[in-house]
Amino acid sequence: MSGPIGRVGCSTEGAALCYRTVCIKGAARMDPHGHPELSMHTHSLADYVACPDYGGLAGVVR
Numbered sequence: 001m002s003g004p005i006g007r008v009g010c011s012t013e014g015a016a017l018c019y020r021t022v023c024i025k026g027a028a029r030m031d032p033h034g035h036p037e038l039s040m041h042t043h044s045l046a047d048y049v050a051c052p053d054y055g056g057l058a059g060v061v062r
Contacts, residue, residue, distance in 0.1 A: 002026065002030070002036040004038070004039065005037065005038050005039070006039045007022075007039070007040045008041050008042070009041070009043075010042070010043065010045055011045055012045070015042050018040075019038060022038050023038070
């Protein structure tokens with residue numbers, strides 16, 4: 001049994017790849033229809049990209 005996993009996504013492709021990987025690896029370790037509980041939150045990529053573009057990595061961390 002595994003505990004819940006929380007992820008924050010930035011890009012659509014990266015978030016989808018992460019979700020898929022966790023589910024596939026989890027099913028391999030648990031059972032064919034099992035994977036850890038997974039919660040994902042995605043911020044707007046435009047908001048994320050604007051921070052480094054305007055000189056502030058602190059905004060990315062926030």
